Amino acid sequence: MAKTINNDPNEMSFLDHLEELRWHLIRSTLAIVIVACVAFMAREFIFDIVLFGPKKMDFPTYRFFCKIATFFGVDSEFCADSLPFTIQNRTMAGQFSAHIWTSIWAGFIIAFPYVLWELWKFISPGLHENERKHSRGFILVASLLFFLGVLFGYYVVAPLSINFLGTYQVSKEVLNEIDISSFIATVRASVIACGVMFELPIVIFFLTKVGLVTPEILKKYRKIALVIVLILSAIITPPDVTSQIVVSIPVLILYQVSIYISKIVVKREAKKEKANAK
Structure with missing residues (x-):
């Protein structure tokens, strides 16, 4: 790519900055794809243990609230044997599509520190030395806050949402048969939203x-x-x-x-x- 001639040989042109940004985005995307491929191969762990964990009543959050309810002598749905709904797939490519997109989102979450690092490499040259010095812990702190938000979303928001919405009925004539895409969207929204808010x-x-x-x-x-x-x-x-x-x-x-x-x-x-x- 042709470079614009600058008075300062160390100064980059606008097009040079765009080229630099492009490579940072390419490397970030590549990292997400690599982790997504690993997550794709770990299908049983990602779905049976992680994703469908909040559907099982032995999930830590349900046990915690059940113990609190038992301590105060209150009946609670958190102490039930199972949640009264099933997860189903209604489209031909539904499960494969869910597998692909869940792997991609897992790749983004796990590769988040590296994505931040690439972002930091792009913006740090434009900062003064003192600003870079005071911002050295940016990647560590931002990653820590993001993962704390993800854990909060997974262990608090997601199970509360699933327990409430999965057991809610306007009539006993209506059965809760949740589509897999809807269930995954609920967990994903809880986790990503909390990660961003943190x-x-x-x-x-x-x-x-x-x-x-x-x-x-x-x-x-x-x-x-x-x-x-x-x-x-x-x-x-x-x-x-x-x-x-x-x-x-x-x-x-x-x-x-x-x-x-x-x-x-x-x-x-x-x-x-x-x-x-x-």
């Missing part, structure tokens, strides 16, 4: 760095943020108050942590400005 401190960090967000703004709109969190909780969880509260609590904690992170960033930027003014 990245809130990282998002606030960068928004504060570019001056779009300040601690004062976050405090001022705390009540609005609470409403937004409850709306998001209602979207990714079944429409019962308990599930929404369970999901909203960690997000509100992350919001408070984000305010603290924003304060740190603002203080560092103020110190940097003072140092440059001298």
